[in-house]
Amino acid sequence: MKVTFIGGAGTVTGSKTLVESKGVRVLIDCGLFQGIKPLRELNWGDLPVLASTIDYVLLTHGHLDHCGWLPRLVSQGFKGKIYCTNATKDVSKLILLDSAKIQEEEARKANKEKYSKHETAEPLYTVAQAEKVLPLFRVVKTNETLVLDPEIEAVFTNAGHIIGACTIELTIEDKTLVFSGDIGQDDDVLMFPPVKPHKADYVFLESTYGNRIHPETDAKLELELYINSTFKNGGTVIIPSFAIERAQSIMYLLWKLKTENKIPDMDYIVDSPMGVHAFSIFFDNLGTHKLSMEDCVAMSKMFVIITDYKDTIEAIYDKKPKVVIAASGMVTGGRVLSYLERYIGLSETTVVLVGYQAEGTRGRKLLEGALDVKIHGKYYAVAAKIVEIEGLSAHGDQMDLLNWLSKLEKPPKKVFLVHGENQPADELRIKINEHYGFDCVIPLMGQEFDL
Template sequence: MRKLKIHFLGGSGTVTGSKFYLESEGINILVDCGFFQGTKELRQQNWLPLPIDVSQIDVVLLTHGHLDHCGYLPLLVKQGFQGTILGTAPTLAIAEIILMDSAKIQEEEAERANEEGYSKHHPALPLYDQEDVKRTLPHFKSVEEGKQIELAPECSAKFRYNGHIIGSTFIELNLFGKQFVFSGDVGRLNDDLLDAPLQPEWADYLFVESTYGDKNHPVEDVEGILQDLVARTLQNRGSLIIPSFAVERLQSLMYLLWKLYNKNKIPNIPIFVDSPMGTNVLNVFGRFPEWHKLSMSEYNNMRNHVTLVSSYRETWETIDDPRPKIVIAGSGMVTGGRVLTYLKQLMDKKSTTVLLVGYQAEETRGRKLLEGAQELKMFGKHIPVKAQVEHLESLSAHADQSELLHWMGNIKNIPEKVFLIHGENEALHTFKNKIEEQQGWQCHIPQLHEVLEIML
């Protein structure tokens, strides 16, 4: 018998900060190493050292490159991590882009806070900077999708396609004869850009995301909605601003708008993509064509149909452009990035429409807009909301309840335990009841910093 401790260091009782630490006599493994986003209480967790000896971690396994799954890596290295960080080649490419962008945003926000004096901290400092990211990258090592990787005696891992974003996987970890399956974030069954997720067939211990564990995505006529919003924007001679996640969502929106234009369903309205990170991710699509559905001619045509904005000078030129226009800019939950500049200048105009796409975490500006906020605080100032706010849920890159159940539906054994992670309270409990009722499997909802000991 061998003793294994599972530390739930993030993504537990919340949808952000995913970190799951498996501590054993043979090897110590951290699955994902995410940044906390959302409420102030959660964000403050990023400033605290992990309650484990970081120098003892042998390897980090990354399911994918989103900030809430990889954003804490530079801090891990600062705290003494000396091991290897494994992920698929596109995941590591995305992670590098996201970490550099995160560091840059933190540096800029600290600088702005110091100049304008709106931080309680003197001086305000970034959690990590671009040099910290550069010190993290040498730890990266890519793995092949579907190939078994030997990590230590009696321990191997396999990264398998799960269709959430380019490069994303679920992880099958075989440890001392038991199969631990970490879902990562599971993608959609029918996605414009990505194939359907593969499914696990055996899980002794299953860690499954529950972002939409309490609901199914609505069936929406996405093309029709976009068509109507473009027509409204032209009629109002205004701006359609779409805050977007730079990875996958931004490329999906580009593809949908290009497709509508190709079908003569919308005119050739100027489309500006203002996300340096999104542009970098677009380049990853070009580098890894085997990871998505687009042909290279479709990819190039879609790319040429939009104006890629790079500098802040071009951002202001776009804002001042009097033509009706579509602007897709980061970030998706309106927590930072270029979209804040557009909203600060254009959100108080009735001719502006803000289209939110996908999940909006608690206490983010995106969630506040959804809930009908009359004003938003940005750069230390309160900006009135006069724009019309719309929401598209079905563009989510996360599987909904029925798709999650389908993803688990090929498991041939009865897992010893199912851990429900990466979800808000209501989603977690609804999903727990659904799995126990439908599958009869024993589910547990771990709390942040819970430590569970099991014998193998």
């Protein structure tokens, strides 16, 4: 059996791990690279094997960095089955169609305004190509055995990261391979705690926050303080957010604050067509998260929901104080950019970052104190207050990751630390060795291992 790390090695994006055994090829996740240009350019390349020779894709969850390369895979000849939970299928459909639409729009804008370095800017994939992925999805239930082949079985268990997110236990050649996917926090606002594995010969563990401990702060209180101080100054609060689960977590906290009369009366805007559809996924998958139907209905009534771009423009030029939740979470694209073009240069604006900001993204640059940011080919001075609420991260911290390994009945032969930048991964490696004595490896992009 051979494992190849095609993506998500040394970086938190582009997750793709290829498992090959006796002529069968299984791809765990098929994510898009984001962030710095050398990573983004990898999206245009081919896999080290022909896409047509891959038999199955198993998706841990529906975030872009785990499913966003599927249209490229299909356009290059993949005709197999894509297995995931029902919620992940719904989330992935939203993510892929939205991603394709954004890429088409950005290519058109680049060509119109001539800021592309290429003679003609092309989208990485089109909406039509994204739609060709959808018939290949197959839904699996958590905790049930999926037989892929006479000698290959998979079990999906809750990972607590976003709605539908799972850890995948793959049994192959009488060995158990556990792919963590992205692990959520044990005390997440909306998600149930991740299920810890009990047996594994090989573990593939994410290390996004391998060197971080989330502060013991109250995310709800932080939101309250930022909103009230910004309102007092007549400003706007902009919350770049992933449309799936983080947006709903923020909506939930804002709703609780409003019902407690702790934040003022003003417009609370969710500007994301995908975010609107994402909320329906919560309605359709009750029992996979902590919200009741009554909660969902009450929350939805508090917010101004924007889907049409002309309403976005109207909201942008409305001078009244407001709170805006808009994608994308790492400020790499989407409608949040339109708000930032107008508000990033105003000192009364507060930008609240609530998720992981990958290397090379605008979100990371803002977090690190950039004096200006480039949006749609133009530079904008940063005068807004940039703050971060770490407690709202969908990723568990170092202690959560260590705790996730605590139920293993015997030491795995090897723990591969993936989906993390080099320093966090290495610090997590040291901690795992100190706590458990497990043999840890940090694979390089493209590296192969015989198991």
